[in-house]
Amino acid sequence: MGADAHHHKETFITKYIFSQDHKMISKQYLITGLIMGIVGIAMSLLFRLQLAWPEQPFGIFESTLGKWAPDGVMDPNVYLALVTIHGTIMVFFVLTAGLSGTFSNLLIPLQIGARDMASGFLNMVSYWLFFLSSVVMLASLFVEAGPAAAGWTIYPPLSALPQAQPGSGLGMTLWLVSMAIFIASSLLGSLNYIVTVINLRTKGMSMTRLPLTIWAFFVTAIIGVVSFPVLLSAALLLIMDRSFGTSFFLSDIFIQGEVLHYQGGSPVLFEHLFWFLGHPEVYIVLLPALGITSEVLATNARKPIFGYRAMVASILAIAFLSTIVWGHHMFISGMNPFLGSVFTFTTLLIAIPSAVKAFNYITTLWKGNLQLNPAMLFSIGLVSTFITGGLTGIILGDSTLDINVHDTYFVVAHFHLVMGISALYGLFAGVYHWFPKMFGRMLNKRLGYIHFWITAVCAYGVFFPMHFIGMAGLPRRYYTNTAFPYFDDLADINVVITIFALIAGAAQIVFLYNFIHSMFYGKPTVQNPWKSNTLEWTAPIKHFHGNWEGDIPEVHRWAYDYSKPGHKEDYVPQHISLKKGEKELQH
Amino acid sequence: MTTLLMITILVLVSIAVWQITKIFQVAQLNKKVDDSQVANEKDNDWNGKLMFAFLVFIYLITIYSFWEWGDVLLPEAASEHGVDYDRLMWISMALIFFVQIVTQALLHYFSYKYRGRKGLKALFYADNDRLEFIWTIIPVIVLAVLILYGLYAWSNIMNFEEDEDALVVELYAQQFNWKARYAGADNVLGDANVRFLQDYDGLNLVGIDSSDPNGLDDVVVQELHLPVGRKVIFKMRSQDVLHSAYMPHFRAQMNCVPGMITEFAFTPTITTEEMRQNPDMVAKVQKINKIRYDNSQELIANGEEALDPYQFDYLLLCNKICGASHYNMQMKIIVEEEKDFNSWMAQQITFAEVIQ
Numbered sequence: 020m021g022a023d024a025h026h027h028k029e030t031f032i033t034k035y036i037f038s039q040d041h042k043m044i045s046k047q048y049l050i051t052g053l054i055m056g057i058v059g060i061a062m063s064l065l066f067r068l069q070l071a072w073p074e075q076p077f078g079i080f081e082s083t084l085g086k087w088a089p090d091g092v093m094d095p096n097v098y099l100a101l102v103t104i105h106g107t108i109m110v111f112f113v114l115t116a117g118l119s120g121t122f123s124n125l126l127i128p129l130q131i132g133a134r135d136m137a138s139g140f141l142n143m144v145s146y147w148l149f150f151l152s153s154v155v156m157l158a159s160l161f162v163e164a165g166p167a168a169a170g171w172t173i174y175p176p177l178s179a180l181p182q183a184q185p186g187s188g189l190g191m192t193l194w195l196v197s198m199a200i201f202i203a204s205s206l207l208g209s210l211n212y213i214v215t216v217i218n219l220r221t222k223g224m225s226m227t228r229l230p231l232t233i234w235a236f237f238v239t240a241i242i243g244v245v246s247f248p249v250l251l252s253a254a255l256l257l258i259m260d261r262s263f264g265t266s267f268f269l270s271d272i273f274i275q276g277e278v279l280h281y282q283g284g285s286p287v288l289f290e291h292l293f294w295f296l297g298h299p300e301v302y303i304v305l306l307p308a309l310g311i312t313s314e315v316l317a318t319n320a321r322k323p324i325f326g327y328r329a330m331v332a333s334i335l336a337i338a339f340l341s342t343i344v345w346g347h348h349m350f351i352s353g354m355n356p357f358l359g360s361v362f363t364f365t366t367l368l369i370a371i372p373s374a375v376k377a378f379n380y381i382t383t384l385w386k387g388n389l390q391l392n393p394a395m396l397f398s399i400g401l402v403s404t405f406i407t408g409g410l411t412g413i414i415l416g417d418s419t420l421d422i423n424v425h426d427t428y429f430v431v432a433h434f435h436l437v438m439g440i441s442a443l444y445g446l447f448a449g450v451y452h453w454f455p456k457m458f459g460r461m462l463n464k465r466l467g468y469i470h471f472w473i474t475a476v477c478a479y480g481v482f483f484p485m486h487f488i489g490m491a492g493l494p495r496r497y498y499t500n501t502a503f504p505y506f507d508d509l510a511d512i513n514v515v516i517t518i519f520a521l522i523a524g525a526a527q528i529v530f531l532y533n534f535i536h537s538m539f540y541g542k543p544t545v546q547n548p549w550k551s552n553t554l555e556w557t558a559p560i561k562h563f564h565g566n567w568e569g570d571i572p573e574v575h576r577w578a579y580d581y582s583k584p585g586h587k588e589d590y591v592p593q594h595i596s597l598k599k600g601e602k603e604l605q606h
Numbered sequence: 607m608t609t610l611l612m613i614t615i616l617v618l619v620s621i622a623v624w625q626i627t628k629i630f631q632v633a634q635l636n637k638k639v640d641d642s643q644v645a646n647e648k649d650n651d652w653n654g655k656l657m658f659a660f661l662v663f664i665y666l667i668t669i670y671s672f673w674e675w676g677d678v679l680l681p682e683a684a685s686e687h688g689v690d691y692d693r694l695m696w697i698s699m700a701l702i703f704f705v706q707i708v709t710q711a712l713l714h715y716f717s718y719k720y721r722g723r724k725g726l727k728a729l730f731y732a733d734n735d736r737l738e739f740i741w742t743i744i745p746v747i748v749l750a751v752l753i754l755y756g757l758y759a760w761s762n763i764m765n766f767e768e769d770e771d772a773l774v775v776e777l778y779a780q781q782f783n784w785k786a787r788y789a790g791a792d793n794v795l796g797d798a799n800v801r802f803l804q805d806y807d808g809l810n811l812v813g814i815d816s817s818d819p820n821g822l823d824d825v826v827v828q829e830l831h832l833p834v835g836r837k838v839i840f841k842m843r844s845q846d847v848l849h850s851a852y853m854p855h856f857r858a859q860m861n862c863v864p865g866m867i868t869e870f871a872f873t874p875t876i877t878t879e880e881m882r883q884n885p886d887m888v889a890k891v892q893k894i895n896k897i898r899y900d901n902s903q904e905l906i907a908n909g910e911e912a913l914d915p916y917q918f919d920y921l922l923l924c925n926k927i928c929g930a931s932h933y934n935m936q937m938k939i940i941v942e943e944e945k946d947f948n949s950w951m952a953q954q955i956t957f958a959e960v961i962q
Binding site: 271 | 865
């Protein structure tokens with residue numbers, strides 16, 4: 020397939036809307052993801068206001084929540100709905116589709132040297148299914164009884180019985196429909212990524228020469244294909260229980276003065292199915308961020324990534340282990356304690372490849388010549404939050420210790436740092452680094468620095484104190500803790516957290532402004548602004564379907580020949596042939 | 607609600623406008639080129655220094671949090687296994703803090719120390735198998751120790767024996783309250799199912815099967831009393847959605863699942879009275895009462911009622927999202943001497959008396 024094949028006339032619709040060009044699809048993913056991110060983060064700020072100043076009237080509640088905030092005081096059901104939709108949007112729509120969708124699409128063809136994805140059509144369908152699922156999810160905010168409110172984990176029976184809470188009516192149905200569409204989108208996307216990486220690598224691009232970004236996207240796609248269908252089956256069975264009276268997850272229920280007919284089902288079964296995806300999902304979110312970090316750290320440190328083989332091995336180990344640790348979410352669910360022991364064992368094992376990655380990142384910085392671009396700052400920030408958040412995983416992954424911190428704010432602090440903030444940093448690092456590739460212009464670096472430093476301080480300011488609230492014994496998903504005088508001394512911690520959260524939210528406006536402004540008025544970029552080795556920077560700045568005019572470059576070396584002795588420049592792009600007598604590193 | 611809808615529409619419209627303008631912009635890309643948006647030596651310098659400052663910030667926020675909020679943490683464990691739990695927790699915490707302090711220091715110090723300078727070349731250092739081996743094997747050993755210790759504690763906690771003199775108590779969860787059922791003189795809980803809830807005009811609060819003789823002497827209460835020093839075996843049930851019986855002071859938690867009975871056991875070691883005398887607890891309660899006093903002044907100024915002063919009690923909380931009043935699903939737990947417990951129990955009425 021040559022470039023010529025793509026020179027047919029493109030209309031507005033085929034170029035900007037129903038585009039099959041991976042670069043345009045990547046931008047569509049990014050912008051949809053950012054819009055969902057604005058919604059998700061705004062929701063978190065609303066419920067943070069409620070937590071800091073419980074049951075106080077706020078004008079903003081009245082204007083955004085309307086009848087759900089009578090006299091400006093947030094209703095408990097709405098609080099739960101906000102928490103639920105915040106979690107759903109951030110995990111799936113922002114950090115799965117927005118992160119992986121954007122950068123897998125942009126980078127897989129460009130970095131492996133392919134003209135497009137294996138199937139441009141499926142890729143387009145994948146995006147539009149994602150778009151549709153976003154619309155359905157947003158539409159669920161406007162139904163009469165409110166959106167789903169059973170937590171993003173939607174455990175039945177709460178999610179199954181409309182009698183149990185208002186959000187389990189139509190709102191829940193729309194949530195399930197939206198997720199079913201989302202899963203279809205994710206599967207189409209993932210299959211495409213896998214096939215593309217396996218089949219369309221350019222000449223010389225062996226698997227051991229792949230940039231770590233591609234390894235991360237590739238393995239992420241495999242985890243997605245393995246685990247997402249299980250969530251789909253859980254969702255389908257839940258739909259059956261809700262709408263057709265089956266008893267997969269329900270048994271012996273008495274609610275609103277009535278004994279229901281359900282017999283023999285078990286909510287624990289749902290928990291297994293949910294977390295069979297739910298845990299790998301953490302790595303679906305995290306691995307692309309780590310892949311981006313590997314690339315950004317090496318490029319800006321002007322040094323090879325340390326331990327390429329160990330990095331690939333740890334990605335593979337994490338991927339394998341991630342599928343057999345889900346039970347650590349269920350230590351106290353009533354499942355057999357022996358099963359808990361097994362999951363403790365596998366869970367703590369996963370700390371090993373994670374530790375290897377962190378050590379390798381740190382060593383990559385050692386004796387580097389660090390170019391502290393905003394992308395680099397976010398990557399360093401990612402390593403920092405990945406360590407801080409990851410370490411508390413040693414406590415939560417231990418079934419014994421989990422008993423008393425399970426479902427408390429300690430958990431909230433842990434996962435927000437290790438997967439929420441880390442993955443967001445990965446997303447930001449990716450945007451700052453590849454913005455020139457996507458839009459042909461540079462983001463403003465000063466605004467980037469402001470964005471990073473405020474966000475970095477606030478991330479710790481928000482989530483570090485949460486560990487203390489959790490270890491004080493405060494459960495998560497509480498509308499307020501004023502019902503317990505015992506927790507009265509947590510009130511000012513909650514205020515501190517909310518203030519940091521509000522500042523962090525404001526800092527994201529700086530980013531949005533920078534993003535939108537630079538799209539139109541940013542400084543035009545040079546071909547290879549970061550002096551990077553990977554193939555995407557050999558493609559022309561101006562996009563066209565097919566990526567390279569003429570032949571696709573051939574690859575002669577790995578992606579990390581930075582500051583290699585014997586070369587004048589401190590980088591040697593992958594398509595440059597080995598010099599006479601030059602040896603390629605064995606890896 | 608309409609406002610939210612309006613805002614969404616506005617956002618979508620502005621995005622559409624922006625997309626369209628962008629399309630026209632892209633067509634006329636300015637060809638002028640400069641690298642002013644790539645970090646230069648000056649940027650590297652100040653950001654590198656800020657990286658070091660950030661390390662100090664992380665340390666400071668850690669120290670500050672312990673200094674300022676160390677007293678909100680749970681007091682000493684009030685159960686037998688809780689002592690083991692706390693020891694394992696502090697060992698893990700010490701380890702975590704050690705690793706955290708060292709790795710954050712290296713990460714941020716390197717970011718500062720090796721901030722880029724013009725004309726400098728990084729060290730081409732791509733691999734070192736020995737180093738990789740070292741930092742694979744050290745976590746392996748440390749984690750192996752933690753796993754073994756953890757699993758030992760876990761199996762001690764979870765594999766309790768159903769011995770004769772343990773007290774059997776059912777914790778019964780429903781939206782949004784708790785009930786406790788004692789097994790009575792025979793110490794055997796009668797069979798129960800949600801189908802029986804409507805018998806006896808709703809007096810059968812937890813659905814005991816009245817045809818099972820074991821159930822007749824059962825006692826259902828709304829306040830959990832436990833004798834100190836005696837093992838309690840909890841059987842958890844829920845009648846509607848998932849709940850979780852969380853007793854943080856005893857380091858105890860188990861989900862309540864409709865359709866099945868879950869179990870947890872512990873031996874309380876500190877009575878409510880004793881815990882109220884605990885110096886940490888005295889300080890904490892004082893602090894809470896000061897906060898409540900201050901808040902009361904404000905309330906009184908607004909013509910509202912003052913808050914009651916607070917006295918410590920053990921708590922049973924719901925810790926699994928269960929609906930609107932999840933945040934207020936609680937029960938008081940009173941740990942007392944065996945004789946006080948017995949005299950309290952003697953005053954309670956049995957199921958047989960209830961249904962007469």
